[in-house]
Amino acid sequence: MDRNKLVxxxxxxxxxxxxxxxxxxEILCRNLNYKNIDVVVAPPFVYLSEINNMLKxxxxxxxxxxxxYNDNGAFTGEISHEMLKDxxxxxxxxxxxxxxxxxxETNEMxxxxxxxxxxxxxxxxxxxxxxxxxxxxxxxxxxxxxxxxESLKNIENKYLHKIVIGYEPIWAIGSGSIPDLKDIQETxxxxxxxxxxxxxxxxNLPRIVYGGSVDDSNIxxxxxxxxxxxxxVGSASLDCKKFCDIVLSVGK
Ligand code: PEP
Numbered sequence: 658m659d660r661n662k663l664v665x666x667x668x669x670x671x672x673x674x675x676x677x678x679x680x681x682x683e684i685l686c687r688n689l690n691y692k693n694i695d696v697v698v699a700p701p702f703v704y705l706s707e708i709n710n711m712l713k714x715x716x717x718x719x720x721x722x723x724x725x726y727n728d729n730g731a732f733t734g735e736i737s738h739e740m741l742k743d744x745x746x747x748x749x750x751x752x753x754x755x756x757x758x759x760x761x762e763t764n765e766m767x768x769x770x771x772x773x774x775x776x777x778x779x780x781x782x783x784x785x786x787x788x789x790x791x792x793x794x795x796x797x798x799x800x801x802x803x804x805x806x807e808s809l810k811n812i813e814n815k816y817l818h819k820i821v822i823g824y825e826p827i828w829a830i831g832s833g834s835i836p837d838l839k840d841i842q843e844t845x846x847x848x849x850x851x852x853x854x855x856x857x858x859x860x861n862l863p864r865i866v867y868g869g870s871v872d873d874s875n876i877x878x879x880x881x882x883x884x885x886x887x888x889x890v891g892s893a894s895l896d897c898k899k900f901c902d903i904v905l906s907v908g909k
């Protein structure tokens with residue numbers, strides 16, 4: 658089945674209101690053709706509303722960088738799916754390694770967030786990946802298998818087409834260099850193989866995208882790999898030219 662490629666921009670906790678709106682304006686001015694490709698931006702929560710107004714009539718889609726697993730109530734500092742819908746979000750990012758490390762998010766919490774997001778009809782980018790130490794000890798596949806098993810627990814087949822797996826080796830994020838292509842290939846093949854094991858005979862398995870120091874100079878080699886359905890971009894998504902060049906490469 659032919660599926661759209663994905664370019665997902667994770668702005669993290671960067672930019673301010675002026676630089677955020679300037680960046681979106683610049684991207685929109687490039688008038689990129691998004692045929693057969695989903696392009697999604699995830700700004701900080703507080704700029705979603707302003708950016709949503711700018712994206713009306715555009716093909717760029719909006720995501721949050723996090724969400725909670727309850728509708729409302731005594732959950733100080735959290736944000737619900739309905740709130741995100743009000744701000745124009747159709748996507749949520751769940752399980753980013755920075756949230757696992759700094760906010761102590763567990764696979765169990767991530768699982769609840771994915772289940773809730775699916776029921777609320779959101780598209781989900783669900784991040785997984787090993788640390789440097791885990792890779793050095795040869796534990797990459799065990800870690801990834803565990804993250805997939807625990808976080809996708811009880812998720813029905815009918816929701817899988819709304820989920821994208823973002824494979825991000827933690828040690829490659831923000832490092833300026835990507836792993837050997839053969840290692841990226843091997844891990845994407847493993848993820849694809851394991852998804853087929855969890856969901857046998859399923860023709861709408863999650864797409865798998867790579868993240869970690871993707872930029873305009875390495876995008877073509879990453880996209881030449883099998884089982885790579887797109888990219889998750891951090892730093893380079895804050896630069897209009899680099900980001901648009903990535904979108905053009907993925908879309909060609
Ligand atoms: C990320 O943290 O999601 C990411 C991909 O960051 P960078 O591109 O800066 O490595």
